[in-house]
Amino acid sequence: MSIETYADALAFIHGRPRVKKQPTLARMRDFLAALGHPEAGQTYLHVTGTNGKGSVVAMSAAMLAASGLTVGTFTSPFITRFNERIAINDQPISDADLVKYTQQVAPIVAAMDATRPEGGPLEFEVDLAIAFLYFQAQAPDVVILEVGIGGRWDYTNVIDPVAAAIVTVGYDHMALLGSTLTEIATHKAGIIKPHRPVVVGQLPAEAMAVVEQTAQQLASPLLRLGQEFHARSGQPGALFGQLQFQGPDMSSLTAALGLAGEYQVQNAAVAVQLVTTYLTAQHLPIDPRALKTGLAQVQWPGRLEVVNDEPLILLDGAHNLPGVQALVQTLQTDLADREIYLLVGILADKQAELMLGELASLKNVHLYLTHFAGPSQQRPSADLAGLMSDIPTRYPVHQAPDWQTGLYEISQTMSANEIILITGSLYFVSEVRNFLKD
Structure with missing residues (x-):
């Protein structure tokens, strides 16, 4: 070519x-x-x-x-x-x-x-x-x-x-x-x-x-x-x-x-x-x-990055089980006193159920599960809806057909001092970041 x-x-x-x-x-x-x-x-x-x-x-x-x-x-x-x-x-x-x-x-x-x-x-x-x-x-x-x-x-x-x-x-x-x-x-x-x-x-x-x-x-x-x-x-x-x-x-x-x-x-x-x-x-x-x-x-996009102040919107590219465990530790240590709305998209080839279990263990988290494009047809976004049936959560889990819908639903539900955190994949975070940073 x-x-x-x-x-x-x-x-x-x-x-x-x-x-x-x-x-x-x-x-x-x-x-x-x-x-x-x-x-x-x-x-x-x-x-x-x-x-x-x-x-x-x-x-x-x-x-x-x-x-x-x-x-x-x-x-x-x-x-x-x-x-x-x-x-x-x-x-x-x-x-x-x-x-x-x-x-x-x-x-x-x-x-x-x-x-x-x-x-x-x-x-x-x-x-x-x-x-x-x-x-x-x-x-x-x-x-x-x-x-x-x-x-x-x-x-x-x-x-x-x-x-x-x-x-x-x-x-x-x-x-x-x-x-x-x-x-x-x-x-x-x-x-x-x-x-x-x-x-x-x-x-x-x-x-x-x-x-x-x-x-x-x-x-x-x-x-x-x-x-x-x-x-x-x-x-x-x-x-x-x-x-x-x-x-x-x-x-x-x-x-x-x-x-x-x-x-x-x-x-x-x-x-x-x-x-x-x-x-x-x-x-x-x-x-x-x-x-x-x-x-x-130092700046490193997509690593617990603040992309909006009011409301506080964070992007974190935790894309595997150890990454989610580190994120959970931070949320427990630094943001335990705030309600957090988690918009989550995970690649199908990751340990999605275990990752969701870690996030769902937090008492101050509202889970919104969604889809994103993925880097290629061979590496699609996981269908997360069916994984939550055996995972206990404090609040009902929401399903969004796409992340734009999920983000809108969260914005209509949350109060001003609460937090939106978008996570689960660097590819997902990249897609959302390009939209939010335009």
């Missing part, structure tokens, strides 16, 4: 197959070799986790930018526009550059389609190759790569980072990663590289054992939340928390957080340790004021 416009570029990218064909990085490495290895010569940080990895990337990038560095980021999924996935100092790649680098990868993709029995690069591989070409041209000081799924066989795992982070390990993507925490953690621990430090959040014991064993085998320094570095909330019960941090590279830091939610205190601790580990390894100064500025100013 001819790629002349931004729309052409997106059509080419989204037209690539999405399904992982086999657990191998060989095709990605061949793809990069054919492009002249644009990933070489960059300085990287690598971040994985069942939840929280996007927030850790955002906070780490903000702190490093506030420290005077240019910071590339590669993240997924996007919330408003595809370009957000590839950015430098929070500025997305331009439409013109996206077209330029899509044009550059297209003939290589076509050649690999024609010569490889399993076919050419998948959509995520194309996204990543475009990012590498962009970062090669822009030459930021550091690039932070967010893992797509897992770690060991994720296509981002073709780099040798200065340091890596494993934020959380929980149950998600079990069809690809396995049904036990040991199996899932084995995939996540696959990003640990020999002699490179790895920063680890609070993991279940079963998962931590895998990470510790992998780090020991690779002689990789291990920095664990609660052991080598410490964090606590300085303002329990506040929607926007305060981090109190202690670590090996910085004796103490107290910082206000720009991202809402109790769970962001632990994410922020992992980000601070990752950043200070990087700065120390690169023999760069650690400026606590810059770290505090970055943590206070």
Whole structure:
């Protein structure tokens, strides 16, 4: 196909197959070799986790930018526009550059389609190759790569980072990663590289054992939340928390957080340790004021994001069971005194019944269940109505044929000091956010 416009570029990218064909990085490495290895010569940080990895990337990038560095980021999924996935100092790649680098990868993709029995690069591989070409041209000081799924066989795992982070390990993507925490953690621990430090959040014991064993085998320094570095909330019960941090590279830091939610205190601790580990390894100064500025100013759309003040409307992309459990903890800690109207849409391939059970356990929640488009025909929105029959709730559960109807019904029912929270999927939150932000 001819790629002349931004729309052409997106059509080419989204037209690539999405399904992982086999657990191998060989095709990605061949793809990069054919492009002249644009990933070489960059300085990287690598971040994985069942939840929280996007927030850790955002906070780490903000702190490093506030420290005077240019910071590339590669993240997924996007919330408003595809370009957000590839950015430098929070500025997305331009439409013109996206077209330029899509044009550059297209003939290589076509050649690999024609010569490889399993076919050419998948959509995520194309996204990543475009990012590498962009970062090669822009030459930021550091690039932070967010893992797509897992770690060991994720296509981002073709780099040798200065340091890596494993934020959380929980149950998600079990069809690809396995049904036990040991199996899932084995995939996540696959990003640990020999002699490179790895920063680890609070993991279940079963998962931590895998990470510790992998780090020991690779002689990789291990920095664990609660052991080598410490964090606590300085303002329990506040929607926007305060981090109190202690670590090996910085004796103490107290910082206000720009991202809402109790769970962001632990994410922020992992980000601070990752950043200070990087700065120390690169023999760069650690400026606590810059770290505090970055943590206070960071924005990450769709993560307990305030999109309206009166009434208070929050968007949270909790899209799996661990994410919903973290959200529930925040609601119990910070918003227990407010009535909350929850508008929920969940993808069919998630643990929807368990996620709904967690949300329904809250005494101050009114549940409105709905549908949304989903990212593709292969990944539709779940039909939530039939899942609630065995889940006890304090208030009647409402069904809305679409989220627009649900939002209208809530607005006609609630009072001014009550809260609307839209959650269940990043794709759902993205769809609603684009409507509310217009």
